[in-house]
Amino acid sequence: MxxxxxxxxxxxxxxxxxxxxxxxxxxxxxxVEALVELDARRRSLIGEVxxxxxxxxxxxKDIAKARGDEKAAxxxxxxxxxxxxxxxxxxxxxxEEEFPKLLARVPNPxxxxxxxxxxESANEVLREVAGGAQSxxxxxxxxxxxxxxxxxxxxxxxxxxxGTRFGYLKNEAALLEFALVQHAFKRLVEAGxxxxxxxxxxxxxxxxxxxxxARGEDEIYHTQDDLYLVGTSEQSLGAYLMDEIIPxxxxxxxxxxxxxxxxxxxxxxxxxxxxxxxxxxxxxxxxFSFCHPxxxxxxxxxxLSVEExxxxxxGLSYRVxxxxxxxxxxxxxxxxxxxxxxxxxxxxxxxxSCSNCTDFQARSLRIRFRPSEGEVEPVHTLNxxxxxxxxxxIAIMETYxxxxxxxxxxxxxxxxxxxxxxxxxxx
Numbered sequence: 136m137x138x139x140x141x142x143x144x145x146x147x148x149x150x151x152x153x154x155x156x157x158x159x160x161x162x163x164x165x166x167v168e169a170l171v172e173l174d175a176r177r178r179s180l181i182g183e184v185x186x187x188x189x190x191x192x193x194x195x196k197d198i199a200k201a202r203g204d205e206k207a208a209x210x211x212x213x214x215x216x217x218x219x220x221x222x223x224x225x226x227x228x229x230x231e232e233e234f235p236k237l238l239a240r241v242p243n244p245x246x247x248x249x250x251x252x253x254x255e256s257a258n259e260v261l262r263e264v265a266g267g268a269q270s271x272x273x274x275x276x277x278x279x280x281x282x283x284x285x286x287x288x289x290x291x292x293x294x295x296x297x298g299t300r301f302g303y304l305k306n307e308a309a310l311l312e313f314a315l316v317q318h319a320f321k322r323l324v325e326a327g328x329x330x331x332x333x334x335x336x337x338x339x340x341x342x343x344x345x346x347x348x349a350r351g352e353d354e355i356y357h358t359q360d361d362l363y364l365v366g367t368s369e370q371s372l373g374a375y376l377m378d379e380i381i382p383x384x385x386x387x388x389x390x391x392x393x394x395x396x397x398x399x400x401x402x403x404x405x406x407x408x409x410x411x412x413x414x415x416x417x418x419x420x421x422x423f424s425f426c427h428p429x430x431x432x433x434x435x436x437x438x439l440s441v442e443e444x445x446x447x448x449x450g451l452s453y454r455v456x457x458x459x460x461x462x463x464x465x466x467x468x469x470x471x472x473x474x475x476x477x478x479x480x481x482x483x484x485x486x487x488s489c490s491n492c493t494d495f496q497a498r499s500l501r502i503r504f505r506p507s508e509g510e511v512e513p514v515h516t517l518n519x520x521x522x523x524x525x526x527x528x529i530a531i532m533e534t535y536x537x538x539x540x541x542x543x544x545x546x547x548x549x550x551x552x553x554x555x556x557x558x559x560x561x562x
Contacts, residue, residue, distance in 0.1 A: 141346055141466075141499040142241045147174055157244025160251045160460035163350070165240050173234050180227040187220045240349050242465040243495035246432075249469050250459040257459025261471075264443070267450035268534050268545070275478040276540070278532040279410045282308065284540040284560040287532075288411060300400060302411045304528075307558045311531070311544070312418060312524050314551035316393050319420040319445060319521040326441050328391040328422060333371035335394050336362040341374035344499035346466035346492070356397045368394040369518040372423035373496050380511055381504045387426035387434060391521060394419065411525040412484065420521035425502060428494065431515035432469075435491040438519035439471050442487045445521055449545045451530050452476040454483055466492040475526075479533035486526045489519030 147154060147170060155167040191213065198209045250257040282288035287308035293301040304312060320330050342348060342363040347355070347370070356364040365371055372390050381388065395418050411417070422441065426434045439455070446453050458470040473487035494513035497503070503511040535543040540560040549556060 141243070141344070141495050142238055143494070143498060144174060144238070147171060147238070147241075153244055154241055157242060160245050160249075161242050161463055161465075162253055162461045163240070163242050163465075165237070167241070170234075170237050170241070173230060173237065177227070177230045177234050180223055180230060184220060184223050184227055187216055187223065191216055191220070239343075242463075243346070243468045243493060245460045245463060246469045246491065246493070249463070250457060251461075252459045253461040255459070255462050258462060258472075259457045259459065261455045261457055263454040264447070264452065266447065266452040266476075266534070268452075270452070270476070270478040270534065271536055271538070273538050275481075275533060276536055277479040278477075278529045281479075281532045281536050281540060281542055285542070285558050286561045287558070290410060297415075300414045301416060302414060302525075304411075306561075307544075307552075307555070308528055310552055310555075311528060311548065314548040315522045315524055315527060316418075316420055317551050318448065318548060320391065320393070322441070322445055322448070323391040323420070323422065323521060326389070326437075328389040331372070331375075331390055331392045333365075333368050333375070333392045333394055335365050335368070335371065335397070337365060337371060337374060338362060341377055341500065342370060344377070345370045345373050345496050346499070347464075349465060351465075354399050356399060364397040365394065366398045367396050367419065367518075368392040368421045369423055372421065373516055373518070374500060376425060376502045377500045379502060381425065381502070381514065383427065383504050383506045386504055386514065387424050387430065389422070389424045391420060391422050394421070410529075412529060414525065418524040420524075422489075422519040422521055424517045425497070425514045426517065427504065428512070428515050431491050431493060431517060434515075434517050435469060435471075435489065438489045438517055439473075442473055442489060442519055442521070446473060446475065446487070448547045449527070449531065450547075451534055453486075458488075463490075466490070466495050468493045468495070473520075475530040475534075477530055477533045479536070484526065484529075486523055486530060487520040490517065492516045492518070 151167050151171050158165045158167060194209055194213050198206055201209050250259050287306050289303040289305060293303050324330060339361060355366060372392050395416060397416055400413060400415060422438055424434050424438065453473050453475045456472040456474060458472055463470055467490035470488060470490040472485050474483035475486045477484050493515050496516045497513040502514055504514050505511050531545060532542045535545065537543065541558045543557055544552060544555055
């Protein structure tokens, strides 16, 4: 393992075609052939520089023993060798700087079984699941109509204070947020996840190592102190074990976190600009797992099953989607989305995702495990949404809306709200 690289250089040397096809499947333009040549040149230069330095050591010892003309000749040779070393070292420094930058642009190749195709075109619906709550028998309202009637969400005043794509959660919506958080933590602790409240600002190195900077830096908020605001607590959870070696018998390490998340939504101009579906600031409960490489496919299914349990707890109808290669993003080798049915919008909308990032993040973060036999190697990392609060609130309001303009609280959340069952319109 060569520390700090998101893609194993050994894979580049032994199977560049896998990386080339991976780039093609994800719609990413990287000259893999040029990268192979650059790596070969890098290794050749390292060998030449090491050889020259070994020769300099030998000549240095000979100079110490030599006299007269022999010594002068050896000194001249040393100067010649030194000049050659200087030129090669300068070229090596340039290549050493260029190589990791180009390698960082290579995305994690999709795993076998991932549908191949551009954008969302290859996404595959695996199943649809009817929730316990039925869609309204009357013409359903949009969640913002319900929220306005119940005085639960205020985006107009948020726009005055912060601009577009912000909102105030008020009254029962604010209380529901923390009911959802408590319920998610209850379920996740039962499933073996350690609850955390993580930092929401990261230094550049861990943020870069998580794999979202090469093609997504314009989506990330950056402070004047050179810190980056997380777009998901996956980023701070993934960096939690940075530079650590985990005993094999301690795997998997499962964590969950509640945090506020920030996204610039730079590429979504004109999309869902009203309401709280697509905003710059939102709260979320996230899952993360560090696991043995042979167990990551199984762990991915477990995380998806936890997500489905959390959605089913709320009685929401949903569908599970296997994400195609062109819609994966750089770190993910495989991904599932859950899309909840939104009656007021007459459409399924994404509320959850879970990704298997294999060793892509762990390699760059230098997170490894020590097997009982053999050398240390990178773990695999996985992440998944428990509840993205704003989107789940939308699904609850639209699914459980009443003809009078209010909405019913899902039964599983009522204990966290003092038994509250119904939110009525105000005024």
